[in-house]
Amino acid sequence: MKGDTISMSAYMDDFSMITIVVNKPFSVSPSLSLVDDNKVVQPLTIDEQEHYHNQMIYKCRTRMPIHLKNRYWVMINESRIPLMIGSIVRTPKFDSLYYDETSLGAIYTPESTTFKVWSPVAFAMKLKYKTQKSNTFIEQKMSRTEKGVWEITLEGDHHLTEYLFVVNVNHEWVETTDPYSKSVTANGVYSVVIHLPETDPEGWNRSGKKINLRSKTDSIIYEVHVRDLTIHSDSGVVNKGKYLGLTELGTKTPNGFHTGLEYLKSLGITHVQLLPVADFGSVDETMPDSAYNWGYDPVHFFSPEGSYATNPYDPSCRIKELKTLIHTLQQNGLSVILDVVYNHVYKREESPFEKLVPGYFFRYDNGGNPVNGTGVGNDTASERKMMRKFILDALTYWMSEYKVDGFRFDLMGIHDVETMNLAAEKLTSLNPGVFLLGEGWDLNTNLEPEKRATLSSAKKMPSYSFFNDAFRDHVKGSIFPDGQSGFINGNHDERIKHQMKHVMRGYSGQNSTFIKPEQSINYSECHDNHTLFDLLSIRHPFEDEFLRRKRQQLALAFTIFAQGVPFIHAGQECFRTKKGEENSYNLPDTINAFDWNLVESFHKEVDYFKQLIGIRKSQPIFLESSAEFLEWIVPDGGLGFKLHLPNTDIKKDTSYWSNALLLFNQTTKPILIPLEKNTWTLAIEDEKYYNRLINEDLYKLEALSFSLLYSV
Template identity: 35%
Template sequence: MKKIITKSICGLMVLSTFISCGNNNSSSSEPSSSEEIEVSETWELVEIPGYTLGNEDTSTLEVVPTTTVRFHFNRADEQYTPWSIWGWDNSNSSGGAAYQFTHYDEYGVWGDVNLVDVAPEGKTCTELGFLIAIDPGGSWQAKDFGSDRFVTISPTSPGGIQHVYLLSGVEKQYPNKDATRKHSISSALITETTKLKIYFGLVKSKDFNFDAKNFTIEQDGKVLTNYAAEEYNSKSKNVVLNFDKELDLTKQIKVSYKFEKNHTDVAIPNYVVLFNSDAFAEKYTYTGDDLGVTFDKKLNPTATTFKVWAPTSSKMVLNIYDNGDPEKQANPTNSYEMTLGDKGVWAHTVTQNLHGKYYTYTVTNPEGTNEVVDPYAKSAGINGIRGMVVDFNKVNSEIQGWDQDVRPDFGTNGTDASIYEIHVRDMTIDPDSGVTKEKRGTFAGLAEKGTTYTNDDNVTVSTGLDHLKELGITHVQILPFYDYNSVDETKVSTDMSMEVEGSNYNWGYDPLNYNVLEGSYSTNPYDGINRIKEFKEMVMAMHSYGINIIMDVVYNHTAKTNDSNFQLLVPDYYHRRYSTGELYNGSGCGNEMASDRSMVNKFIVDSAKFWVDEYHMGGYRFDLMGLVDNKTMIDVYKGCSELYSKVMIYGEPWTGGTSKLKVAHDPANIKNQQTVQASLGQSYFADAGVYVGAFNDIIRNGIRGDNSPGVGWVYGQSSSYGGIYSGMKGLFAETNTAAKNVEPQQVLNYVSCHDNYTLYDQLESKASASRDFNRVYKQAETMVFTAQGVPFMQEGEDFMRTKVNMRGTTGKYDHNSYNSCDLTNHMDWSLKAENVEMFEYFKSLIAFRKATPELTISTRDEIDAVVTEKGDSKTIALEFDCSTKGGNSIYVVHASQDATHELGGSYEILFSNTNREVGSIVTSLDLLPNESIVLKKVA
């Protein structure tokens, strides 16, 4: 994954395995629920080098509209220099920026965030998100308190400056410096429906004498007295209150404790521990298949039913709109109060066929009252602000040929596939694509057939969809095309963006509405039906060319957190949190979805099945699959394979930071474990026929070097040969029984994808005059396509695509172009014409693999029975002897340096990345550096 602009930190970081948004270097351990807060006894003004004295009193200034938030930061170690502020407009989901601490006073250091600067043009920031970090937006070396925090902006303040006081390592925000010296409630947790656990943050424990009489517990303003306090735990600084009847989860509970005559602190309890309990899951897990919108009958329906799961809500209102654009219709045409039923599901039936109407829910719960989009909405209006009611039977009947559409057959299983990663806009936005201008960059553009480009030398090449057909791949993996957050659909253009600033471009790894198609890829993003029809026409066009579609999905996190529809519907349920309420951030993007909870698992499984069933998807690539628990991945595979037996499901077997999920392999604990490479050979995956796969970063790094960019085997780095041999046999590694148990269809071999440098940029940056660059380039890909497993490459790899850095930053190439411009990201068809010989080589390589079943062996047992390693660290050589099984004995040889290699028999040359004569018989090989040859035994 790579991304992204979200309300939170989405900076770049480079690892040997991947690039993700956010910071993975600083681990955020679970915060202590009890705190001994360290503060100064007195306020003493001491010079802090590197900062300007600024201790003026703003309280006496004229009260005017707030334009600035001033963050005051105190560290007991007085080490301020590396730290700064990362701020973003959370109310408008804007991207973030770094702000420096500039001044000091007797409290510590302070710095300002200008609300005009942080808000998008024409918008007003009403909630500011922030983090205190070292090098935010860059390396993210560390964060002082790991979770996102938020400041509600006061409409007015003295001098227009709103002050926020912070203590290092403490979540709480204080209104003034004196408040930091006082005892507080650090957190309050509803652990059971009759239990409330309160933790205290104490300045000095010895000065605190607990007395339960100092509590005031309110539920929607009504004081509760029906509880008894257990003994105060002075070690962990907490106490448990037991109620004689269940607390009402739909009402806001407020906990107050009077520490002194003039000092009372207040906290709102969270439900995190309760949500994690088996009791909650048993009481509120809904298993029905009718969440979202359903109709009373398939043909000519006369009633429309809406259902939404929200067990902690006290009221739910269904809003119906004629228009999906709030600018054109501000208020609903009709609103209906919904009824709460079993398992926390709200429902209402309107006795009309509402196909084509738009809808939202207005939900009231302890978070307040908010209007939200249904997570189960199947289409939407502009920018995904309102869901759309869709009768797919009616829509499908209007798409000529959809009822006849079938996925193309591609072989036995994934080992017969060849996957090509694309981005919808990249493929056709270039005017040289030959695609009709109004369709460039859209689903419709990718459905257009017969497009070509001819250069000044009269070289003509296929483009767009026809390029995919000519190349001969079996699957395209398309970067996210669900409705994502970062592109403004009202400003989409079919012209190429030539600069990063204002490009309105994104890869889409910031999910907004999971079951809705992205509007910017349609020719009319205001019409929720239009995008469905155009996408299905693209699907049919690809299927007619023998190409299946794999959908890139991001179920690991959401673009928004506090204002996401999930959070507003059921606060604190859908995202993983520490018991104190702090968010886990294993995605590096501010949050991670709690797939281990039953209703999040259900949503992911339901969503995946929907896309396979309704849109004829051939599989999924799971972004940051390590954040999706084993059980959910198993459930997705089983559910989707029932709909389509050859479905391909694989993902990135890592995370982007510290997660609640553990790296473990316990069959009894699969819902609490990360899905990583080592998971996939376990009894509950491969042995159980659950062939979830993963990217093989080991062979990737071994062949071409790590992401830094490093130097790999093709440039003589022989130490990485062991991982390459494993990959050539369709394995990630050979370290233990489970690692050797993985099936070849679970191993995706590759040397580049959208993340990090393109293959050309990676290899060119380390090019050596002593090596033939084209031969190096061909060998890197040839090793992928002659390995057992599933071969994968990214768009343009076949004609040496490059991504020029247009950001004005250091570096010739852009290795993280998620929000760059079209000029960086587009498929440059003139480059294909220039490098047509390379394209023809890739085309022949793909065709050769398809025609050579000994390279696409479908099971682990079969590979183990026929494979023999024949080389060393400088000459990778393997023989796959299938002669006793009705096939041939195929010999694969790759040399990194000059070498003489004895074959031990007579072999016919079948394929070469040099000018070797195909069909000639040899018994030994004098190999050139970076020469790759495939042979067949004849005697």
């Protein structure tokens, strides 16, 4: 058998099984054996063989168990081929043998720094580092523990020391950054040791805990991209597109309208949700204006992104400026939710995960190919013990070091229920008021459906709120322009009206999706897909823009007053457009920038948005889970709901409403609604605020409008 006529590879698939893959069958039964570094030879026997994608697969058994401390070769007659890491790392035994609770990463003190990294499959490991005083890198051998953690301690103060791990895996040496890097150099070339107290901004209380006990239903979430909100030429912000841009006070447009932080403060929202701020790979940090991205392509999960820092070359700068942003928002009464992306990595092959323990941190199909439920080429395996530990460690770090108030989990349905519940338990112990929410879409990943953290698992995950796609789809219709339209589009289908009754109640109860309304994130627009303004422009191309804006305002009223948690995409209140682009994740600022001229043009509509928020926040009838939610009979084309707050101590305050009436008209003509005379007071009518008693028997609900009435 000659090497140029047959190609072969061999993999460890279990502790006593080796898989040999060849491009064509052996003509005669070969002599097979396994040899290690110590020249120990043991024969291999073929247990089974099969054809798979034009290849022959031979499953072979060893007589003695494989030890991962050794390197092995498979002898096939006279040929010797290296034994590579295979699915052995995805066996329960591997997880059991090598799970280690120890702290990982660069553990700093002024006297010394200990470096720890987990790689049970590495044959050898070296630390490659360069201090601030040295212009050259030094390499030192690391020692291995039984659980596969490699470590070394360097004496002295190593704050800002740059480092890599040089690892021998699969018979070759590769360099990798530290998956637990607290900071990195520009574009994540090197990991950096950080003395974290030196990154604390003025007024930062390192020992203090951030405790927020606001109920979820008393929250209004506003989704923001760091760069979008300040990059516009008329933002009045000095540090445009940077963390610090959102900390500047007193910023205004040329015509004197509030922008940036001042604008956020004025809205009445409670939570600012930041699109990903952990280090991502698609923007060159040394030329941040040359590209744009939302940030859903993570590389270093513990380090802030450098393109939002004023100096990406300074590893401390990105930390300090992100802390400054968080601290400033909180000092101005706004809680901070981070959008976190643990379901995939930017490039699997280049990830520290894959370099350190090939095949462990990701899910694979039965043929050994990465599965792609995320749509970006790889799905992380949260159910494996060290990936679960990584997620929990990262979340704990962001909460304790950056003092954030909550987390939004991108594609949470990829993760497993057990990991998410463990995360909730840990985070709640640190902050009882932590806000946890996520996308519960059911994606095609290699995990049993009942274990996935999807919408169908909501009742198993009581600490989490879920983006409610039923609310979205029944209010505005399908996210796809050629899909079914929703209530605000004038869809008269009785099924739509019937489902609207459920979504307005937060889809909670014994036979519903959620245990309680607070699990429902009610939204009609987010960073994904078209903005609502653009979608309505596509769905109603010949309609006057005024009418399309009225439809959008209907969606806003549904979002604010449905039971559950309102979620607003930045700019929704002033008809934000992305010029018809459906998926703007990598499009330029000309598409994505928050246009402050729209705030000026639609300042009355922005004020209306503030009024709706003010009413929701000030009236317990919209917040109390005990409030009764009843259908109100209205003519065709309308939808009505009556809320009633039973007798409670809250009602002793005469300014609180006992009843509220929510009325919606999806038609282009007014409709008449019977009311009890001199019973109701008008609060909102046709996007204006009133406070007058209704003294007629029939109330006229204007075309494409929302009215809010109340009684005390």
